[in-house]
Amino acid sequence: MKRIFSFKRHQPNDDPFLIRIDSIKDKSVEGFFKKQWVEDSITTAGKINAPKPLGEFLGIGGSLKTLWVGGCILTILLVTLFLRAAYLQIIQGGHFRLLAENNRIRTKLLSAERGIIYDATDVPLVRNIPTFTAYLLPQDIPTENHARTKTLRAIGELVEISPENLQKKMDEFKSYRFQTFAIKDNIDYDTALRLVLLSKQIPGVSIESELKRQYLLVNEGATSSTSERQHYAAPSLGMVLGYEGKITKEELDLASDKEYLPIDRIGKTGIEKSYENLLRGVRAKKKIEVDALGKTKNLIAEEPGVPGKNIKLNIRVDYQTALEDALDAQLKNSTHHRASAIVMNPQTGAILALATRPVLDTNLFAKGISNDEYQQLLNDPDQPLFNRAWSGAFPSGSVIKPLIASAALTEKIITRNTTFLSVGGLQVGKWFFPDWKAGGHGVTNVIKALAESVNTFFFIVGGGYHQFKGLGPETIVMYLKKFGLANTTGIDLPGEVPGFLPTPEWKEDVKKEQWYIGDTYNLSIGQGDVLVTPLQVALYTATVANSGTLYAPHVVKSTIDPKTKKETPIKPRVVEHAVVPADVLALVRAGMRSAVTDGSARVLNDLPIPVAGKTGTAQWSKNKANHAWFTGFAPYENPRIVITVLVEEGGEGSGVSVPIAKRFLTWYAKHTNE
Template sequence: MLKRKKEFWEEDENEPLIKEKRLNLLKIIAFALIFILFCRLFWIQVVFGKFWQDIALNNKIRLEKIKAPRGLIYSQDNMLLAQNVPTFSLVISPSDLSEEKEKRQELLNNLKEELMSLGIEVDEEGINTVEEAPFYSYERITIKDGLSYEQFIDLDIRLKDWPGIDIVPSLKRQYPENGTFSHLIGYLSKISQEELKNDSYYSINDFYPKAGLEKEYELELRGKDGQKKIEVNSYGEEQKIIAKEDAHPGKDIVLTINGKFQKKIAELLEEYLKKLNLHYGTVIALNPQTGEVLAAFSLPTYDNNIFLWGHNEEKKKILFDTDHPLVFRATDGLYPSGSIIKGALAAGGLEEGIIKPDTQILSTGGINVGSWFFPDWKAGGHGRVNVIKALAESVNTFFYYLGGGYGNFKGLGVEGINHYLELFGFGDKTGIDIPNESSGLLPTPLWKEKVKGEPWYPGDTYHLSIGQGDILVTPLQVVNYTAAIANGGILFRPHLVDYIIDQETGEKIYKESEIIRKDFISKENIEVVRQGFRAVVEEGSGRQLKYFEPKVAGKTGTAEILGKQPHAWFTCFAPYEEPEIVLTVLIENGGEGSTVAIPLAKEILTWWFENSKTF
């Protein structure tokens, strides 16, 4: 049967059902869209509501750090050694830049071009920090610090309408005396990511103490930062201050170092080394009655301003210099002692009763031990000598007997030698108030077995008895040991800071002298050693100072170095009767202490006694 064709005006009997299905589908889609929109709103307003609220608020209200002015550092004679100079810093607020990475990158590239056109070195680390910062971060990031007023004017005109970029006043550390005090003062440098992680006090724009007194006294010097809550406009420009907590400035520090004396020593040492065609040397001076360091200088040195103001290439040159100018040889350098330690062994022998002041030992040019020969420095020997003459002429044979024993004569032995060296401060840090001090090394049989894989031989003890072999000391240990002999047997802890000044109250906090130990050698025995040191000058290797006024007492040392010229040592104190200064001079690879170190010491002592009363 044929079906009649439906006319176009006639309604399909299934049409209502199809419309209903379509309507239901639209309802489902609409509901789904509404549900998705609701979930998104819930996610934004409830789950992340606080997050976005903070961002919105930070676009208007911001909290900014107020950097505390760092404390100043002065020498004992009021020479300014570390100061803060007013400069300008170029900063960027990431939250005020475009959220689009490409636009941010374009702005930063344009900024680098502007800086380079003015001859201003770009801080790539700062640029990278901005690139990596979240777009909602409102913490200002320093791109370039230390800008001059002229640079500020140029940049302010060029960058006036650039979003998120500002030039703000700032203070920057500066060291007026350049390299003369660098090892003592140390320096600040831009904080690293590792340092930032380890201390929550600091922010990404801070400078961090890397060495010297800047590092040792950081808590006193840095003060306490303040903060202010400000309202900003859409360009990130400050409109008004809502609340403010003032910063508290750091404390000032006054050193025991005499600035004029330090500069004179630096001048003399530099001239002296140049004349000898040498490069390395150290001079350190101490007050034996208090442990105050009067001067401490070593070469090579460096300009600590470079780490704040210099170009990257200048910084790299210092960091990778094979002469290691960053090493403060006075406290961190390690050297064989040579004969300068014989005073400690003499004191130990007297204290143990192994020798008496009148004990005599025959020196014929050295001693034979089995197949080994241990020589005196003087061919044919020194004849019969007591402890005073043994110190005066640095008689090795006497100290071979005293340290290692010989025949029926029982010596101190390696344990006894090290015991008395330890009492005088060797083999351990002095505890001076500056970082990176070395302990030195007093070798023992256990140490040799562990480090060298060798047994301890009798020859090791004989070598140790005259300051040769594996023993290592610092110039600071030597000057401090000499001070203990000078003052009658008190070992002070050396210190560099005299007092600290609270800038807000004016209060002075003095650093008291600290005794490490005393009465470890009897007064009588110390006096014998003192007489031996005076005899060095009157009739021994220090005769160049025989007629010096006031009277000087001291000890020379020539520390042998395999395959190189020996180190030249001289350590002394004056006036002999009532010492006010102890001086130690080390000329690395200089040769004989008596001929190389003493002439420089004489010049330094001459200047001191001609000028010290006017300080």
């Protein structure tokens, strides 16, 4: 670097007080030493004393141009710094003051108390219980690597989670770094108290009290003034109620327009999911002052939350318990483990009871299921996670025959007096389509065909035979859809499937096969590729029972404001007012009544209330037993209740499913005024 200023070396023989003046021809010293101090060129002896190149001098080593450029650059830098400071202090001052204030004063959001779910008689089916959860706020975690690692290690030791998993969790919620999220829940009181004390000097972690769900699927204590309803066992309600759990990152992203936060719990399945918006309420807000570690120092202001609305179901725990008892009584000594049963009000579509086997304890999920427990459920061959009543699609078997009869009567291809001779089956070319009864049923009209489930009758009205022209596949499918098949029913529960109805076009497109008369015959008796849900069967049975009104089934009866106690009923929703003429359904009901008095469901004829119904045996596998069906209603003249039962691989509907219906209907007749 060039030296600009220096001092002249002192020569020992120089007299500093002697001034010698001599003339210089050129007062300007040119050459290499130009711009050095001129005095250095004058000696005290009057001689020109040329400066020594290696000497040190006080002077300037750069040009005026260099000084000018440097000055400009320095000026620009100073002006830039001044403008930047002015921008930060004047224009952005308010923003940074707000950030600084937010580091000291924060708004803390708290989830509202979730609404309670009651049965139709005001028995609570769920309650909110206190628990403790450890939360992490990424904003308070140091950013410097060493301090960050040390903090995550301290938090990990506190809540027994590895720093790597904590970092993974933070990465998952990196777009929510200013919001807390749970890192450990279901902490008991004593542990929570210890963690609170230990966490006081660790930034970013807090232990909070919150409410979680407990589902009262089995209750042995007094819950109401009506002692008869104090005790119940309704484990199947777990499928209906569903469960609530911590919101996941995926759910948070999907619900970004609904103001959810990582601290929230959300309905995952069942009623908890369908009515999430009503149950969740409005969150509370607290303005707090925090210290340098993010710990709460003072509460500045508080805005209370609004509890979620309570929900009342159409389901009654006494009906539910009776239905589950009926299932268990039939299945406990058998090899059958998978079944579903539905009880419905045919006049409104209200679900009064819904039971499935095997059962699922949703409290496992509400408290946080372990991986081992979840794998055990997944690997269970009976599939307890499967909502078989409305998410399971099965071959219908003969329980579809009332709809085929309705279609044939409406299309006027038969009347009450139309008869066919059943001799044990129909021969079409080289193919034989049998009745279930060897030798046949003899002369058969529509009433007898329903009572004895005569296949020949439905083969003919469905696909035709010789000179008689049947309905054909297109007309059959049209009427089955009018009764709600091949479509979801609209029940207020998630996960419903529509079932399936085959058509000639589908078979050609998917199977690359031609549609044969045998396909129409199978469709006419609910075999082949027909798939229905137990809920759909219950719903169209209700339509037959009430003379033609198709309702959307519904589990929820009303919502209740927890503050005002105002109850808002949910009105039944009509899908179709007159699916087929009422006189047609009167004949169909007569045939179903005859099934109880003279046909395949005669075991129900000794009940104290008159019942009508239809049995079904659905083939679905060459190597496994048939599915056993029953669907019916009571009382016959003024239907108030529908019951549908399916026992998977149960065999004959008359031998397995009918006894379940009988046990429930016996209880029903005893405990109601019917």
